[in-house]
Each structure stands twice: as structure tokens, then as C-alpha cells.
Amino acid sequence: xxxxxxxxxxxxxRVARLIPEGRVTSYGAIAEYLGAKxxxxxxxxxxxxxxxxxxxxxxxxxNRIGMLSGKHHFxxxxxxQQLLESEGVLVKEHQxxxxxxxxxxxxxxx
DNA sequence: CCCGTGACTTCCG
DNA sequence: ACGGAAGCCACGG
Numbered sequence: 001x002x003x004x005x006x007x008x009x010x011x012x013x014r015v016a017r018l019i020p021e022g023r024v025t026s027y028g029a030i031a032e033y034l035g036a037k038x039x040x041x042x043x044x045x046x047x048x049x050x051x052x053x054x055x056x057x058x059x060x061x062x063n064r065i066g067m068l069s070g071k072h073h074f075x076x077x078x079x080x081q082q083l084l085e086s087e088g089v090l091v092k093e094h095q096x097x098x099x100x101x102x103x104x105x106x107x108x109x110x
Numbered sequence: 111c112c113c114g115t116g117a118c119t120t121c122c123g
Numbered sequence: 124a125c126g127g128a129a130g131c132c133a134c135g136g
Contacts, residue, residue: 008133027118031132037119039132044117046133051117063118070117 008034012046013053015106019060022088023104024096026064033106048073059083066099 011034019025027043036042043061050056051073059080063069071080071094081091090097 006133031118036132038130040118041116042118042132042134047117049134058117061117068117073117 008036008039008042009046009049012043013050013056016047016050016056016058016061018106018110019057019104020109023102024060024062024066024084024089024099025104025106026062026066028064029105029107030061033110044070057083060087060089060104062096062099066096066103068094068096 012030015030015033026040027047028037028040031037031040031043034043047056047058047061047070050058058070059068059074061070068080068084068091071077074080081094084091084096089102096102
């Protein structure tokens with residue numbers, strides 16, 4: 001059984017679904033959990049593919065500083081923020097306020 | 111096969 | 124401390 005590159009996407013999607021409500025994580029954290037900490041960008045790419053999968057809360061995934069870097073890829077402009085606030089995540093200026101407090105580390109939580 | 115792009119991260123000046 | 128540049132991996136053309 002050979003490991004297809006697409007398997008990486010599947011892994012990212014799997015982890016993304018595991019993100020608890022009201023929590024957020026970073027691309028690098030997911031990448032690191034998958035063993036590809038150097039491929040944080042690829043995680044974002046996987047998220048791009050997940051964009052069509054409503055089962056994947058991509059809005060809970062932000063960059064390392066808690067900024068809604070991916071909001072530009074969502075519909076409208078504040079959809080991502082709306083989803084986060086709806087889950088109890090405090091967001092301001094497209095940035096998670098208590099990011100470090102609601103930060104969900106898959107390496108530690110899982 | 112080579113080049114460009116991308117929802118990132120880290121290092122160097 | 125701030126800003127710019129490079130590195131990284133995968134996908135599409």
C-alpha cells in the first residue's frame with residue numbers, strides 16, 4: 001500500500017474535524033501533528049480542498065498568530081469570524097483575541 | 111519536466 | 124523589535 005500524497009489531505013481533513021467547538025488551531029500545529037511541520041503551507045492547501053467539504057470546520061484553523069488568514073477564501077468577508085464567534089471564539093480585527101487560551105494543540109490534546 | 115502559486119513558518123539584516 | 128527574504132511541500136498548467 002503506497003502512501004499517496006493525497007493521503008496528507010485526508011489526514012488534514014481528519015484532524016480538522018477533530019477540532020473541538022470554540023477552539024482554534026494553526027496550520028503548523030496540524031502539519032506538525034501529521035509529521036510535516038515544514039509543510040504548513042500544504043495544510044492550507046489541504047484546507048483549500050476542504051473548502052467544499054462542509055464537514056470540515058476550516059474556520060477553526062488559523063495561522064500561528066491567530067489571524068484569520070483564510071477568511072479571504074471564505075464567502076463574503078466576515079463569514080469565518082461569524083462562525084468563530086458563534087462558537088464562542090472572541091475575534092477582533094480578523095484576529096483571535098484569546099487565541100493562546102483557546103488554542104487547540106492536536107499533539108497534546110490528542 | 112519545469113515553472114508558478116499558495117489559507118504558512120522561521121531566519122536573517 | 125520590525126521588515127524583508129528564503130524555505131518548505133503539494134498541485135496545476
